[in-house]
Amino acid sequence: MISDRTLKVAVLGCGSVGSQVVRLLLEQSDDLAARVGAPIELAGVAVRRLDAAREVEVPAGLLTTDATGLVSRGDIDLVVEVIGGIEPARSLILAALENGASVVTANKALLAEDGPTLFEAADKAGRDLYYEAAVAGAIPILRPLRESLAGDHVTRVLGIVNGTTNFILDKMDTSGAGFEEALEEAQELGYAEADPTADVEGFDAAAKAAILASLAFHSRVTAADVHREGISEVTAADIAAAREIGAVVKLLAICELHQAGGEESVAVRVHPAMIPRSHPLASVREAYNAVFVESRAAGQLMFYGPGAGGAPTASAVLGDLVTVARNRISGTRGPGESAYADRAVLPMGETLTRYHVAIDVDDRAGVLAQVAQAFAEHDVSIQTVRQEGRDLDAQLVVVSHEATDAQLSATVASLREMETVREVTSVMRVEGEAE
Incomplete structure (x- = not known):
């Protein structure tokens, strides 16, 4: 049965990811309605410039430069935030929640820096805040940690969560290239930005590690808590040395539980490391991502797939949107922040x-x-x-x-x-x- 109620969606940002979200909303409107149980209407798309070139054609009348006005409309049910960065994304998300909308975001930097503020605002408003697309693109990893493994005790999360650095290190391993040469190829192929600092110095991976650790260990972990080292100092000699001991170099996000004196603490770090070529993560090639989870009951689990890109990330956004829309129709909410364990972060x-x-x-x-x-x-x-x-x-x-x-x-x-x-x-x- 399809409800008579139409759910209105506002999208903030129409770049690589946002344009693909808009495309999927328009192309799959009938299927989405069937899955949600109600029609989904794209009510507006907030952009910086109305005349900018875009990957998809947005219907006339939907584009606006007034993002605050869009999220403050009383008739908006769901807001999708794919702007990125801290501001104005934080203010827009808070405004959306205050005005009764549920939120789907892909904003890893904001969640890692100030997630508690957003979660508290969502709780106060009685609305959902979902963010599967914030880590590892299309790979479903956050929902398994938050829901599927909610009855288990996760002890370790080990992941390759940045496609740019994995591409560079893979090229250095397979071709013998140096860092600068591999980075240049990554930029030519569109895997690396003109300014690759956030990727190659580990900032992107550190934000994702903070989110993973927070979910896995039911404790608040911010990007500032994460020890971070990038790959810009990795040399061809390091790659060769790894090969000598049957290993490969990867930029790893490592989240672990440590126990001492009867108390558990959390250790979170991002740095290049040698791992055995026999390890499942060693075979992750090119710009792909993978996350390895260890828990007491389930044992070892691995999640693998494209970790970035407009369409893959939009897939994760739409998955969250369907879940949040179903909750709006049924008058329920999904799980919120779980920080009950309140474990300290180990230096x-x-x-x-x-x-x-x-x-x-x-x-x-x-x-x-x-x-x-x-x-x-x-x-x-x-x-x-x-x-x-x-x-x-x-x-x-x-x-x-x-x-x-x-x-x-x-x-x-x-x-x-x-x-x-x-x-x-x-x-x-x-x-x-x-x-």
Whole structure:
């Protein structure tokens, strides 16, 4: 049965994602009505400029530059926000909720910076706030964490959540290219922006990691809580060193539960790391994303697919829109923020990890013992060590056992002060057991 009530939708933004949302709303209106149980009417599209070129033709009369006026209309049932950034997106979402509209957003930066304000506004208004498209594009990962795994105890989320960096690192691994060369190719193909800072320095992935950790561990985590390192310092030598130990370098978002003294805390970090080629994430190629979830009852789960792009992201937006529209018709709400656990965020220095360290050393007797002593003084156990080259090309490559990041950082600092160490040429974290 199709309800006589028509649900009116306002879209904020008509760029790559917004234009595809508009296209799907117009092309699939009959199917959407059948799935929702009520007609869906596109009531307006807010843009910066009326005369800008767009990927889709928007019907005359729907475009407006008055976004505030659009979301403040009393007849708007659902608002889709795909502007991005902090402002004016935050003010527009709050205005939409205050005026009785439910909201679907893809705004990872805003959610990671000020999600609690939005969730509290949604609760006060009695409306939905859905945001599946904020992380990993078309991949359904947030809803499984929020709903499907709500009865489980998630212990770890490990993911490749930025397609630009994955494309660059994949090209460096498969072709031997350096970072700048791989970045240039990514820009030529449209995978990287003209200013790639948000991607290559890990800001984008850190925002997504904060959202994933908040959902997985029922605690408020912001982007400021996430330890962040990008890939701009990764060299072809690092990629080759990973290959030597049967590993590949990926920019990982890692969210973990740590237990000490009977209390659990949350550790969240984004950085390049070596992972074994046998790990499922190692086979994620090009600009694809994947998220690996570990929980006590379900075990290990992996979610894979296109993590960006107009149409894939719009698919996630429309999925949320259908759910929120159904809730409006039935007079119900979906799950809101779950932050009951209120776990503390563990400082990076206390996080357990492993290091791969390449050290240029003097080729003489006793050097290996001195290096081993530096590790021992900081209570770091060595898993493997090998020597490469002779004379001026002598190098030691050490892979540690698990220790705190502070212990490992202190070890590297000690190595750099040793007379027999010419240079510590590479330091990279290792995840999983490399072969």
